[in-house]
Amino acid sequence: MMHECTCFxxxxxxxxxxxxxxITDIRExxxxxxxxxxxxxxxxxxxxxxxxxxxxxxxPGVSEAMFSITSSPTNREYQExxxxxxxxxxxxxxxxxxxxEILIRGPYGNHFPVETELKGKNLLFIAGGIGLAPLRxxxxxxxxxxxxxxxxxxxxxxxxxxxxxxxxxxETVWAKAKDVNVYMTIDRPxxxxxxxxxxxxxxxxxxxxxxxxxxxxxxxxxxxKFCLQALEEMGFSKEQVYTTLELRxxxxxxxxxRCNIGTKYVCKDGPVFRFDQVDALPNxx
Amino acid sequence: MFRIQxxxxxxxxxxxxxxxxxxxxxxxxxxxxxxxxxxxxxxDLDTLKTVKSPKDVFFPQSENLYTCQRDAGKLSVTPExxxxxxxxxxxxxxxxxxxxxxxxxxxxxxxxxxxxxxRREMGTIVSLACGKPEASCFCGTFGIDCAxxxxxxxxxxxxxxLYWNPxxxxxxxxxxxxxxxxxxxxxxxxxxxxxxxxxxxxxxxxKELSLSNWGAEAARKNFDSPIWEELYHPCLACGTCTFVxxxxxxxxxxxxxxxxxxxxxxxxxxxxxxxxxxxxxxNNRTSQMQRFRQxxxxxxxxxxxxxxxxxxxxxxxxxxxxxxxxxxxxxxxxAFEKEGK
Numbered sequence: 001m002m003h004e005c006t007c008f009x010x011x012x013x014x015x016x017x018x019x020x021x022x023i024t025d026i027r028e029x030x031x032x033x034x035x036x037x038x039x040x041x042x043x044x045x046x047x048x049x050x051x052x053x054x055x056x057x058x059x060p061g062v063s064e065a066m067f068s069i070t071s072s073p074t075n076r077e078y079q080e081x082x083x084x085x086x087x088x089x090x091x092x093x094x095x096x097x098x099x100x101e102i103l104i105r106g107p108y109g110n111h112f113p114v115e116t117e118l119k120g121k122n123l124l125f126i127a128g129g130i131g132l133a134p135l136r137x138x139x140x141x142x143x144x145x146x147x148x149x150x151x152x153x154x155x156x157x158x159x160x161x162x163x164x165x166x167x168x169x170x171e172t173v174w175a176k177a178k179d180v181n182v183y184m185t186i187d188r189p190x191x192x193x194x195x196x197x198x199x200x201x202x203x204x205x206x207x208x209x210x211x212x213x214x215x216x217x218x219x220x221x222x223x224x225k226f227c228l229q230a231l232e233e234m235g236f237s238k239e240q241v242y243t244t245l246e247l248r249x250x251x252x253x254x255x256x257x258r259c260n261i262g263t264k265y266v267c268k269d270g271p272v273f274r275f276d277q278v279d280a281l282p283n284x285x
Numbered sequence: 286m287f288r289i290q291x292x293x294x295x296x297x298x299x300x301x302x303x304x305x306x307x308x309x310x311x312x313x314x315x316x317x318x319x320x321x322x323x324x325x326x327x328x329d330l331d332t333l334k335t336v337k338s339p340k341d342v343f344f345p346q347s348e349n350l351y352t353c354q355r356d357a358g359k360l361s362v363t364p365e366x367x368x369x370x371x372x373x374x375x376x377x378x379x380x381x382x383x384x385x386x387x388x389x390x391x392x393x394x395x396x397x398x399x400x401x402x403x404r405r406e407m408g409t410i411v412s413l414a415c416g417k418p419e420a421s422c423f424c425g426t427f428g429i430d431c432a433x434x435x436x437x438x439x440x441x442x443x444x445x446x447l448y449w450n451p452x453x454x455x456x457x458x459x460x461x462x463x464x465x466x467x468x469x470x471x472x473x474x475x476x477x478x479x480x481x482x483x484x485x486x487x488x489x490x491x492k493e494l495s496l497s498n499w500g501a502e503a504a505r506k507n508f509d510s511p512i513w514e515e516l517y518h519p520c521l522a523c524g525t526c527t528f529v530x531x532x533x534x535x536x537x538x539x540x541x542x543x544x545x546x547x548x549x550x551x552x553x554x555x556x557x558x559x560x561x562x563x564x565x566x567x568n569n570r571t572s573q574m575q576r577f578r579q580x581x582x583x584x585x586x587x588x589x590x591x592x593x594x595x596x597x598x599x600x601x602x603x604x605x606x607x608x609x610x611x612x613x614x615x616x617x618x619x620a621f622e623k624e625g626k
Contacts, residue, residue, distance in 0.1 A: 013364055013399075014350065014364065014398065014399040014400060015396045016350050016351075016398075016538070016551075017350065017351050017362060017364045018351075018362060019362075020359075020360045020361070020362060058549075060353040060355065060360065060540060060546075060547040060549070061540050061542050061547045062540070063539075063540065064538065086565040086566065087564075087565030088565075090565065099358075100358070101358065101359060101360040102360075103353065103360060103362065246564070246566070247562065247564070247569055248561070248562045248563060248564045248569075250536070250537060250538045251536070251538065253396050253398075255391055255392065255398060255534065255536075256535060256536045256537070256538070256551075256554070257534065257535030257536070257554075257556060257583075258535070258561060258562055260579070260583065260587065261569075262504055262505075262508075262587060263504055263587045263590045263591050280505075282505070282508045282582075284569055284570065284575065284579075285569055
């Protein structure tokens, strides 16, 4: 484990030094999202993580960026990252083939409180687009420890039916699991789509969940803003809603200064925040 | 307490350098900055403020973290070796020594930055009292006594002698190696010297600067103040303040293609730059006002909130001297002083 040998004054490997990982599977989720499976070169996982934690993926000579780990820690074989193509590094990542090697360091950050505040609760997952990536880790963790949680509702929306990440898992695994309801929506009508059409916040109010739940909310900032408003109108308090923040990161350990907002470093103190904690931050995220 | 005649200082430098690297203020091309001592260099202990702070002795402006080789599609990573040979940095002023304590809070808190920790472990700090504090100095605001600097050894420079007082185990060990050059002496001259420095401090124009509107409780309170909008306009976003600052520790991590591999290095960066927080998805600080505010909120409110009230400014005044548009932390502190009244 990379992190076990960094204590001062041991001076073994620094946490900024990555491990080599190998891409063992690539799955095209949507036109611009691929899910990469990463293993240690000798097989198995490179490190253990908790739901919601992130890792730095690096292509030498290109750059390095933080991605949420979308696989659940209950998966004993590998880690997965669902990555949307939207910049220089992600473009290069999308050109990788199975068998290619990358550099990876982590895990970083805090995690969703699956063993404390979420335990025994009814859970409402609200995701938009690639925002499903961090929540998928929690959903599968919850389903693998089904007896520890109450009902599960998953509301997921994207621009179009083609942009729904992990649609088959949603329809064939999650929707069929015990006490799990899946609600999917797309922004605009589309040929061949018989499901709900409309934005996530509106659909949320339309379904009208009761407040005996904890909500986990991830997606584009504008969706998060209106979903939170909708949840508050439905009677949810800020203490009942969790989200993740995303800012530029370089070090991942709260030292390089980029992801600092107020007294927090999103890479170290986040990415998971409860909404009352988000409210305590200066409005700079 | 020990002392050595000024004219024998070259011998002292040579004796220290015989055992370890020695960094000290050196005059070159009309500027004084910390540099590695060599017999040909021109040491300059009389200039009060080096242009850059000595922070890059512990946190270099640029340093390699590891090298990555690609061989037939296989990657291998070789971490950069940690500093494992001792060195001495001589001449550090009280403000710059305190700045190292500020950097310690960041780099030595878990998870430890091992590159920095190795340098701290290997380095011995010989500080130097400020003979003549200048108009831009305000270390007293942060409770720093420039007449009695912290450090492994504290020194005082008079017209004829350098007075030398070990203050830690490392300092005692270094002193032990230099006994042939140092003569024991009384405390009287240094006591007089301190009084003289304190008398100058009493006349400094910034001595009344008050931090009463700052600290942990200012983290939310001052963020929404209209003062930021009024103040930031002259800022050119050049980043000079962050590069001369002894406590600024923000860094970037980048790749350098060596032809046969990739060197991953880190280098100082600046929160004053527009791309500092830019992501593929957008930028959370789009205006210079926001970036300007971030720098001072971090130094005067967020840092004290996270580290038991310690400010991330030591009053060295370099930003006061160097800002091309005469904008600096003193103006910010004063603006909020008026606000509080």
